[in-house]
Amino acid sequence: MKRRIIEIDEALCDGCGNCIPSCPEQAIQVVDTPEGKKARLVKELYCDGLGACLGACPAGALTVEERESAPYDEEATVARIKEVAPEMLETHLRHIQGHAQGSTGGRAQAELRQWPVQLHLIPPHAPFLKGADLAVVADCVPFACANFHLDFLKGRAIAVGCPKLDDVDAYIDKLAQIIETADLKRIQVIYMEVPCCYGLVYIARKAMAAAGKDVPFETAVIGVKGERQET
Incomplete structure (x- = not known):
């Protein structure tokens, strides 16, 4: 079946093991290679x-x-947790319950996996950019789109900016540096339906041209009432 699952980039992984206690399912191990x-x-x-x-x-x-x-197997996972880390069982159950509540009207889980997020402040060589699926987001979008974290942010890197109020040339230069060095999997520009916001698409295209790299490119338009529009 096709589903969401963790991908580990072994070229970036240094085997520190920090991910193991952060996985409530105890699905990760560190091995000698x-x-x-x-x-x-x-x-x-x-x-x-x-x-x-x-x-x-x-x-x-x-x-x-x-x-x-x-497919994910909850029964097998619980059996593994009981075997290798029984102290994590309560954490696992809270983790699963939290996501279930988020899908039925409870408190949703934040999906941000980096800091900073503002394009001006992001170092072009930041580790979280390496091989990333990058969302370039107009800064009004998260306020308009109620499910922004789930629909656009989960498992991705993000760069936020305003094409109307910020320095466009500086954005083009910074994004070009990121494209040159980060080996991005994809760029998706997410912007509001208002005319001035389309400038973010212009910035991304100019940055790709300046970097001389053809990165898979998509756009998503959010209406002022929060709905995703056809493009």
Whole structure:
């Protein structure tokens, strides 16, 4: 089946193991490889794809991707937790319950996995940018889009700016530096339907041209009432 699951970039992973205690399902282990210690999934069926481990990786080696995988097995996961880390069982149950509440009107979980978020402040060589799926977001979007974290932010890097009030040339230069060095998987520009906001698309296209790299590129338009519009 096709589902969301953790992806570990072994080129970035230094085997520090910080991700292990951050995974309530105990789905990650550190193993010896010819390139040194690396984090790997124990079994795909233990990973729920909810991304609790993402913020724990200082190297930015963890992302969530959607691909073919064995389905998540809650019964097998609980059995593993009881075997290897019984003290984590309560944490796991709270983790699952929290996501269930978020999908039925309860408190949603924040999906931000980096800091800073403002494009002016992001270092072009930041580890969280390496191989990232980058969302370039107009700064009004998160206020208009109620499900912004779930729909656009989960498992991704983000760069926020305003094409009307901020320095456009500085944005083009900074984004071009990121594109040159980060080997991005994709850029998605998410902007409001108001005319001035389309400038963010212009900035991204100019930055790609300046960097001389053709990165997979998408756009998403958010209406002033928060709905996603057809493009």
